[in-house]
Structures are given as structure tokens and as C-alpha cells.
Amino acid sequence: MAQYGGFGGFGGFGGFGGFGGFGGGTNFTGLGGFLGRQDPGGYDAATTLGLQSVAEGLRHLTEAGASPTDQELPFSNPANLSGLATWVRGSLYVSEFLAGVSAQPHDATESEAAKVGLSFDGKSCLILHRPDQSLLREQCSYVADYATLRAERTAEITSQLGFPTAYFAMILGLHSAQNAKTFELITATQVAAAHAAMIVKSHLAVRRPDQIDARLMPMIPTPGHGSFPSAHATESYAVLTVLEALLKDWNCLSDGDERIDVMRALAERIAVNRTVAGVHYPIDSWAGATLGRIVGTIVLNRCGLIKDITAMDYAPASHDFFDEDFRDPTIATARGLAPTGETHHLPSTPTFKWLWEHASDEAQKV
Template identity: 55%
Template sequence: MSQAGGLGGLGGLGGLGGLGGLGGLGAFTGLGAFLGAGDPGGYDVLTTAGLGTTAEALRHLSGTDELPPKPRELVPRSEDSIRRLAVWVRGSLYVSEFFSGLVWSPGKAEKDGRDTASLIDKTEADNMAWVTLHRPSAELLQKQCSKVLDYAALREERQAEILSQLGFPTPYFAMILGLNTAEHAHTFELITATQVVAAHTVMVPKFLLAVRRPDQVDGRIQPMIPTPGHYSYPSAHATEAYAVLTVLEALIAEWGTLADCKERVYMLRGLAERIAVNRTIAGVHYPIDSWAGAALGQAVGRAVLDRCNYNADKRAATFAKAGVNSEAKAHPVTFVAEDVRSDVDFCDHDLRDEDCSTAAGLTYHRDKAHSAGKTDVFSWLWERAAAERQAKAAAERQGG
């Protein structure tokens, strides 16, 4: 969030500047270069006065007719009407579009009666739960603290990363993909939109499940950064990182112009893991928080792609063409923290390995699949980000 500017322009969302601590940021203020863009603010006093006197002096030259010429009407919901919006206004629309029909529902587990939180799509005939998270017990938190203590040994090595990732770590994704603002404005906007909806999504189960931070359980942990003002489980950083990873895997496969596409996907996965684990090193998350966050993030990322009209069938075809081994379908997933071994750690390899993820308490219901409906503004954004490929394919360059 911090590297993306300031969310000041998103004031119309009920003062998002006050959403401090989303993903550990001191304020939800780091989005301005994307979502604050296009908000001119006010002029200085001298310019305001000068504009006033100039307008008064020149107004008579515009004619004396009582009515101005009849305007050409704009076309609602058209590509042109979306293009004309300031970026921060589109940011409001991304949030509204993403959450259309989606609600979090609290519940109780049949097995042990522990609290659960399920992300449900009300547009599905059976109100399918996309993600269900079970609340971990106090005993499991006690045991997970030993992993947090062990990770403290890496604080000096990871200090620069941890501090610069307090907000959205957009520069890290840009580094791997060679992005720059001159060529990839819409790709940056897509990344930021994904981070924003992921950040909003994860705050609800945090509230519903109310899990203490590690330093509130074990006084020896002593975090190296301020403890965020919200609950620990699931990890917002893991949710955001894996949502962006899921979207970017599809985007660079769609580009089809990176000769080392597969290798960059591997680096993106390593980055998402590293972002998540850095929060455990810092002392503000248990490994189980990253497990829950990564699973939720994947679901959010696939829902964003659906909203972009880039559904599972399109993803499968693109992944096959690009040679990227990535899951195209969005299967419902359940994370039961009590099924986790007390010493379980988080890593991307285990997340993708069926046996390892099952042993960690993660269950993908592969007999089902869910999808979100496409929306106007997300679809508009995807088309433009997809056109920002790093270089034209050889066939295009040769006119073939």
C-alpha cells in the first residue's frame, strides 16, 4: 500500500484513510498513486483568485444566448464512460463490483462446535461457500508461538523487506515482472484493485473469529513492528499476496510474450510465500494465519479474474498454452486449524501439494467449482492490462 501512493482520493468510500492497519499499514493511505490518481484537490489561493477574475472578464465573449448548446449525451456503462473516470473513482467501483452478492456468514463447526466463517456467494442457487475458515483453539496458538519465536532469528536479515512491506508490496511484484508506470498503468491498477478487495475481504473473518496476536499470547515474542489494530487470523498480507499472485499468473500467461514465463511464475510464488512468512518473522502472525490467508487469497484472486470475464475455461486454455502449471478452477476450500500439527509451518510448495496441504488442515472440495459473474469495470480493466504485454509476439511483429 505505501508504495502505491495515498488513498486520500478514495474519501468517498466512507473515509478509507481511517482504515489504518489493513495488512499492517499504519493507515490505508498508501494507494494514492493508483486510487488517488485523478483527484485534483484544490488550487492555491492566488490561482483561485486569478481564475475568478479571468472568468468574469471573458464570460461576455461566450455569447448572450440564454441557453447553452444542447449537449451530446454520454453512454452509461460504456468503455468511454469508464475511461473518463478518475482512477480513484474506478477504485470505488471495483470494491462495489467485487462484493456484489458476496457475504461472510458466521457459523459453528459440527465436529467441535468451534466458530467458523464462510464466504458465501448469494447469487449461487445453493449459496455455495467459497471458503470456510475454522477458528483455532487457544492450545494451538500456544504451540504455534514456538514457530514465531524460532523465526525471530531472521529479523536482521529480513528487516528491509519487513519494513517496506508494511503496506502493499507492489514494487516487489513490479520488480519480478519488469513493470514500469509508463507502459503498465492498467496492470498497476489491476494489482492495486486486487489488493484493495483482498484487504476488505479478509477483515471480516478476522472480526468473526477474533484470534489474539502472538505477542498477546507469549511475552517473549516482542514484535519488531507495531502490532496491527486487528486480529491475527487469517493473515491479511498472505491474503493480499496470494490474490495478486493468482491474478498475475493468469495475466502473464495471457500476455504470452515472456520467454521465461514459467520461471517468473515460480519467482512470484516465492515472493508471495516470502511476504507471508515475513509477517511471522516480524512477530505478528502465526504460520496458520498464512495458511488461512493464502487459501482465501487464491479464492479472491480467482473471483477477481471471474469479474474480469476471464473465467476458468479461459484460464485453463491460457495456462496450457503458456505451459504454466496452475489451477484454473475455483474449488470451495475449508481450513480446519485444529487438524494442523502444532509444529506446522507455511510454505508455497506445501500449499500446492495435495498431501501436504491436507495434512496442514486444508481441504479442497474438487467435486465442486464456483465462479463469480463478470462486471463492467473489472472487464474494462482486464482488457487494458492484458494489452500491456511486455513485447509483441513474433507473429504480431511480422504481421502474421
């Protein structure tokens, strides 16, 4: 991912098809594409002075002490959400998602590598084992081989530095005027996934490929955070998980299954592009895809859908990343990824549930 910066003070966010702030621009974890969306800002100096003079000139025509409305907004009610600026709802999505997140780091022992567990509402959902230096050196050979694809994938790689929303929109035929809440759901999922990835990255503290092997000179700036897991893989697989459920909920596209297959291939390609660029090992994609699938399922639970959250354990071994292997339980287990035996469900939250209901209603516009 590109540079990060909390909640404030950043401009230059690209629009998405005229619906500003979704997908384009730099990828900031805090609010992502939500940052500043529908914030009115200020008027130009002339308009500000004009409004002042008009207010002073016409105020005598108004009744002193009169109120435009005596009707109060409902207290603590999701019905109020539609009247909020998008960036405010974005803040609420982040707050609701992070409220239940906790990380449990475990230092290395004589028999086991260091690892970190990620829990939601106190329920353990993922354990990631830290790769050792010898494994990272082995993985560098994959990174070197993938560099041959850089020329043909330059446009993809550079345009995916931020959230690659446009690529998913292309596959589903989404339009900003018709699918505003679907875009909002995508962005909420991406931001949740980015935060989850940063939490575990900070504990695992795995060096990037170019810091392990001097031959691996990235074609993009090396991000200022750990390599494992890949946040891009986390985000793309989280979005894939949510959109797959949304597409089935819509049930209005005769070729929906084919589009899901294409989205799976896209999620894999987004993840692999980071290895092509020279900033991630294939094991980063294994870990990120696993975390992304869990985050996506948690988002669906928060939206009010009852979906099994299968807790996973990943002890990386030196293998390349392919979506087909990732989805095959037998192959995945042989690659070090296996279920822990725990399955969870989490309660819905008001803001996510409201968002799902509105995105679901957009089926009639597809």
C-alpha cells in the same frame, strides 16, 4: 497490515515510480492506493483568484447559453470508465467485489470448533475453522524461531507494511508509464483481498502472538484486528493468482514460467515476513494464502475469465507454512486444508472486465 480507514480524509500516500498512489504509503483497506488518485483537489490561493478575475474579464466574449457539446455520454456504459478519476474506478471495483460477499459464522459445538464460511453470489467458497488457544501456544514457538531473521529482513518488513506492489513490479519489469492498468489491476486485487480478509477476521477474532506469549515482542506495531487469517498472505496470493493469469494472457515473455516461480516465492516470503515480524502465526499464512487464491480466482471470474473456483475447508493444525506444501494437495490435506468438493464460476462485472481488457492490451508494452 497497517492502520485502516474507510474511504475518506487520508493523505501521505506514496507514489510508485511517479505514478502516485500505487503500492507506497500506508495500507488503508477502503480504497488502498486508489484513495485520492487523480482527485484534482484545489488550486493555491493566487491561482484561484487569478482564475476568477480572468473568467470575469473574458466572459463577455462567450455566447450566452451556449453549450460546449450537445453529445451525451452513453448511459450505463463501460466506455465511460476511461474518463473517470482512478479513485472513482477504485470505488467501483470495491463495490462490485463486495456486492456478492457474505459471511456465515457458526459457533462452536461439542464436536467442532467455531468456524466461518465465506460465500460469493451465494456460493460457498471457503470455510475457516477457528484455532483454539492450545494450538496458538504451539504456534508461538515458530514465531519465536523466526525472530532470528529480523535483522536481515527489516527493510522488507517495514516497506511491506503497505501493499508490496513494488516487489511484484520488480519481478515482471513493470513500468508506471507503460503498465498503468496493470498496476490498477494489482491494486484492485489487493483492496478486494484486504476487505475479504477483514470480513472473516472480525468473526474469528484470533489474538495476536504477542497477546498469547509475552516473549514475542513484535518489531512493528501490532495491527488493530485479528490475526487469523493473514491479510498480507491473502493479498500477496491473490495478486500472484491474478498476475499468473495475466502473464499467460500476455504470452510475450520467453521466461514467463520462471517469473511465475519467482512470484510464488515472493508471495511466500511476504507472508512469512509477518511471522518474522512477530505479528502472525504460520497458520495465519495457510489461511490467508487459501483465501488469497480464492479471491484472486474470483477477480479473474469478475474480469470475464472462466476459471474454476475450488471451494476449500481449512481446519488448522500446528505446522509451519511453505508454499511448496501449500501447492501440494497431499501435503496440504495432511495439514488440514482440503477441497470441499464444490467448484464454482461467477459472472463477469463491467468494471473488472474493462480493467482486464486494458491490462491485457499492455502486453505490447512489456
